[in-house]
Amino acid sequence: MNNWFEVDKEGLARLLERRGKHFAVLELLQNAWDQSVTQVNERLEPIDGRPRAWLQVEDDDPAGFKDLSHAFTLFADSNKKADPGKRGRFNLGEKLVLAICNQATITTTKGTIHFEDSERRASRSRRERGSLFEGIIRVTRAEVVEALSVVKMLAPPRAVQTTVNGEILVHHEPLTSFSETLPTEIAGRDGTLRPTQRKTEVKLYEKRDGEESHLFELGIPIVELDAGEPWHLDVQQKVPLTLDRSNVTPSFLRKLRIGLLNQAYSLLDQTTAKADWIQQASAEKDCSNEAITALLDLKYGPKRVVFDVSDSEANNRAAAEGHVVIYGGSLSSGQWEDVRKAGAACPAGQLFPTARPEFSPDGESCFVPISDWTPAMRVLAGYLKRVGEALIEKQLQVDFFARASGPNKSFGASYSPGRLTLNVASAGAGRYQDFNDADVEEVDALLIHELAHDWAANHLSDDYHHALCLLAARLKKLALENPEIFRIR
Numbered sequence: 001m002n003n004w005f006e007v008d009k010e011g012l013a014r015l016l017e018r019r020g021k022h023f024a025v026l027e028l029l030q031n032a033w034d035q036s037v038t039q040v041n042e043r044l045e046p047i048d049g050r051p052r053a054w055l056q057v058e059d060d061d062p063a064g065f066k067d068l069s070h071a072f073t074l075f076a077d078s079n080k081k082a083d084p085g086k087r088g089r090f091n092l093g094e095k096l097v098l099a100i101c102n103q104a105t106i107t108t109t110k111g112t113i114h115f116e117d118s119e120r121r122a123s124r125s126r127r128e129r130g131s132l133f134e135g136i137i138r139v140t141r142a143e144v145v146e147a148l149s150v151v152k153m154l155a156p157p158r159a160v161q162t163t164v165n166g167e168i169l170v171h172h173e174p175l176t177s178f179s180e181t182l183p184t185e186i187a188g189r190d191g192t193l194r195p196t197q198r199k200t201e202v203k204l205y206e207k208r209d210g211e212e213s214h215l216f217e218l219g220i221p222i223v224e225l226d227a228g229e230p231w232h233l234d235v236q237q238k239v240p241l242t243l244d245r246s247n248v249t250p251s252f253l254r255k256l257r258i259g260l261l262n263q264a265y266s267l268l269d270q271t272t273a274k275a276d277w278i279q280q281a282s283a284e285k286d287c288s289n290e291a292i293t294a295l296l297d298l299k300y301g302p303k304r305v306v307f308d309v310s311d312s313e314a315n316n317r318a319a320a321e322g323h324v325v326i327y328g329g330s331l332s333s334g335q336w337e338d339v340r341k342a343g344a345a346c347p348a349g350q351l352f353p354t355a356r357p358e359f360s361p362d363g364e365s366c367f368v369p370i371s372d373w374t375p376a377m378r379v380l381a382g383y384l385k386r387v388g389e390a391l392i393e394k395q396l397q398v399d400f401f402a403r404a405s406g407p408n409k410s411f412g413a414s415y416s417p418g419r420l421t422l423n424v425a426s427a428g429a430g431r432y433q434d435f436n437d438a439d440v441e442e443v444d445a446l447l448i449h450e451l452a453h454d455w456a457a458n459h460l461s462d463d464y465h466h467a468l469c470l471l472a473a474r475l476k477k478l479a480l481e482n483p484e485i486f487r488i489r
């Protein structure tokens, strides 16, 4: 073997300390679970009066260590690299544990290695089956307590009975699971680990008292999930990890969260649906139609419309009919894309269209041509234009609308800025054709109602109310100053 390198044991120890010493307890369990085992027993017992603990892990893998030198060789080709179903890869974990030991012995089928007083020594004693790690590790009592609480979170493989300090670790029945193609890393023939994508199962576990949500790799917690995920997520293949197993890439988390949302949206409620991870995942283009629809159901309920800039009256009518109006700023642009793609909410104007008298549904003009106006219609139009222009102090065009369609076809008149259209087809509309003096009061009321829309569309708004009052006052003033304007014929 090439002897270029030496390893600074204390420097190596600091790598593990950065992760927290509980990591040592997980590393050895992890190595055992990667073998063909049915029974794994771990003991971690503080040593009285000293910041030390006795750590022991024993398993029953018939083969034991394939190569005993791997117990002390960093970065030797780990035979687990090519197997996505195994956790190990860098041939580093065991050495990190040894680095925080004052002394240790590994006994296996191939022999025994002692680590003691800056020496490494091999001896011939060997086991029939399985391996045993025994060591004294440098940990405080508090670190032992922490390690034992982390161990409780583990999700041991069903086929392996695992005990810690004599207590059997319970198998966690997943709440549910789903399959998803996720980034992983697998070594090819040349032994180089390469990033790749692979379909795998992801199990969801309920958190127990006091636990923070964690990402697990094959039953072992690796990093805390900090975007409000309500469950532990256990990925059933190698998760791409940094060398010290301390972190995963943002792109891995992104894919995992999209998969989670698409597969588990039915488990969400109004509170859990507000979490950051959902804001992120539901803005991705891979968010499914079902998931975004379910999210809007939770957030706004089934009666909802999107605020319609092109039909402001429709927004008011939707609200009056008990619909939640969703404003542009309530969702991110990615989320809006998904809402549109899924048809998860439609603009208010589609559900509550405001009648547009200008055109019929087939796009034809619906105005009564001036040549068809009766003499009474001419008189009426002239009256409304004269009085209307004096009231709003700007030009007013008056038309008649012949055929109405759509949900509000019986409207009496409509107003768009500078344009008043009377609906000849509305109930009792005969009066427009045969307009006479007796109808003037009704016509004045209609005029005030419509002209007030020059200020505001919403009948229930303060602005509209003020406009009505103002127009009434102006009408009186006009009548006193210019009574001639009201003369009908």
Ligand SMILES: Nc1ncnc2c1ncn2[C@@H]1O[C@H](COP(=O)(O)OP(=O)(O)O)[C@@H](O)[C@H]1O
Pocket (backbone or CB within 6 Å): 027, 031, 032, 035, 059, 061, 064, 065, 066, 067, 070, 071, 078, 079, 080, 087, 088, 089, 090, 091, 092, 093, 094, 095, 131
């Ligand atoms: N309990 C065990 N039984 C059999 N072999 C083991 C055991 N623990 C460790 N080994 C061997 O020692 C090697 C080194 O372990 P480790 O340093 O944790 O690296 P890794 O798990 O990344 O391969 C493993 O690849 C494995 O071959």
Ligand SMILES: [Mg+2]
Pocket (backbone or CB within 6 Å): 027, 030, 031, 087, 088, 089, 092, 093, 094
């Ligand atoms: Mg390992």
